[in-house]
Amino acid sequence: MTETTAPQSPQDRGPDRPLPSPPIARALLAGNRRAAGRVISLIEDQDPSVESLLRSIYPHTGDAYVVGLTGPPGGGKSTLVDELTRVIRDAGARVGIVAVDPNSPFSGGAILGDRVRMMRHAVDPGVFIRSMGARGHLGGLALATANTIRVLDAMGMDVVLVETVGVGQSELEVADTADSTAVIIPPGLGDGVQAIKAGIMEIADIFVVNKADHPQADKVVSDLRDLLRMNPGGQEWTPPIVKTIATQNVGLEDLWMRIQQHSHFLARSGELEHRRRLRLEREIVEIAERRLREQVLTPRTETKEFREMLALAAARLMDPYEVAEMILPAGASARR
């Protein structure tokens, strides 16, 4: 463990980059927590002003390393994230945490967990925590998460931990916002490791078997080893399996070391740049799609002509694909 280094001013990162004009963006870049909270709320509300804000902070981002932590319920993720945060803080880095729970309108769990954490880390200016539920993010939880990560990055967090609760499609998309992804496997999983093979296994850079003192933990580790042996993938990186007991502070330093190793591997191999560029490309296409929807498609659905075609489609005299053709701009109709 090293001494906590003095926090560097976020502006130090890009002295050649002009400061943005809106006061809230300037406050955010100076590390102001209230400004960060406010901007994230604007992101969550899909406020129209958020685009220019995000544009103005964009030049000051890209320095934070993003670590995703995901996996099925019961793995002790929250405690693990808390203890990992402590280890990273001890190493001198500032930590942003985004806790995403697509089911939160039901569980209320994220909110409660958030409150507990807030108390634990309340006195530490080097930690900033935000939880997000699915509400108000119809189809855009991953985008909202990516923008929130950028806010934490801009305010000077060196590492951003993205914790996703649950294992559905939305969680996979959220996990895709990370540079390195740790998948936390609960020991004693009903159907064994085989049951969680699909989807989540492919995104794992590191496996964590938390609750390593559980009687089933070694079984999970050996199942994972078998699985990795069957799917070597031919890559240069073989996901390590890290055993932790977060409640007893066991294995967290090892996990942090593995994350750093993976980060170095990504940087060295050019894979970090590649992954980030793929994400950026997806984001650009999403922005373009939203703009086309808002400025081309939606206005065309507001015409009398469209209402008439919709009525014909409802009466089964046209089909949805034909009507879609009619609202497309020239040059974008089907090639058949």
Add this chain to the structure above:
Amino acid sequence: MTETTAPQSPQDRGPDRPLPSPPIARALLAGNRRAAGRVISLIEDQDPSVESLLRSIYPHTGDAYVVGLTGPPGGGKSTLVDELTRVIRDAGARVGIVAVDPNSPFSGGAILGDRVRMMRHAVDPGVFIRSMGARGHLGGLALATANTIRVLDAMGMDVVLVETVGVGQSELEVADTADSTAVIIPPGLGDGVQAIKAGIMEIADIFVVNKADHPQADKVVSDLRDLLRMNPGGQEWTPPIVKTIATQNVGLEDLWMRIQQHSHFLARSGELEHRRRLRLEREIVEIAERRLREQVLTPRTETKEFREMLALAAARLMDPYEVAEMILPAGASARR
């Protein structure tokens, strides 16, 4: 209970509508189960041939009544759906079931439950069951579900039950494919009914408290009543609260009656047509969006010029919004 009526031929529904040319579509419209299974697999695989298939069956759809059944885990949804199926079969209608589990790569539950059901209903040609997981539906589980419903509709199912497991955003979107939505509330829910207020409460046309013999069931019913009193909404339809014990065949006839009442209410008030038209409009916009993505945006991201801009954005010398502007077709750029 009435005698099962003789199954009407699906073609009877639209004698003026031409039969589609692909043999698989003809087989589907004749009620062939293997053809239906095959078409749904094509939908799941996002096979390019599926569009023309869906277009050719579209004129023969719109007759099935779609009932969504959703809610948090632990409510006994599967058994409820099974017993409700029996009641609807006894009333003489054919029943299609789509069981959607966005988490299925993990739980495997849908597959297991499906097998049990298959055995129970194996001898009944008036029931067709299909389960769907999230895999392969990146961002499109709701669309795949809507198309699957249409296949069941086209093959002659009178009622389609859409059961969604879980309570996340994807489930809300799937629930949105139904004409009537029943929300099943498990008794003895941790934080009480308040915890599930958000999101799911707004989509409920009918509340079901299954496991009505549970000691906490009456508490849930009175909590729901309080909630409904606080949110009268000013609508003409107040969601009824139906108590059932699916494992003992209690309350299912009542539930079916309430669903029919709601269906009549929707038809009488014009709300059924309104809801269906909104869904159709959303579907048309989605089709148009996909086409724009595939035929305008994606080709433009494959140019040398785009790769160069992407590199500039990665270096923070452009921002994602600027690059998005460059790939938009003329007339779709930002108005500012």
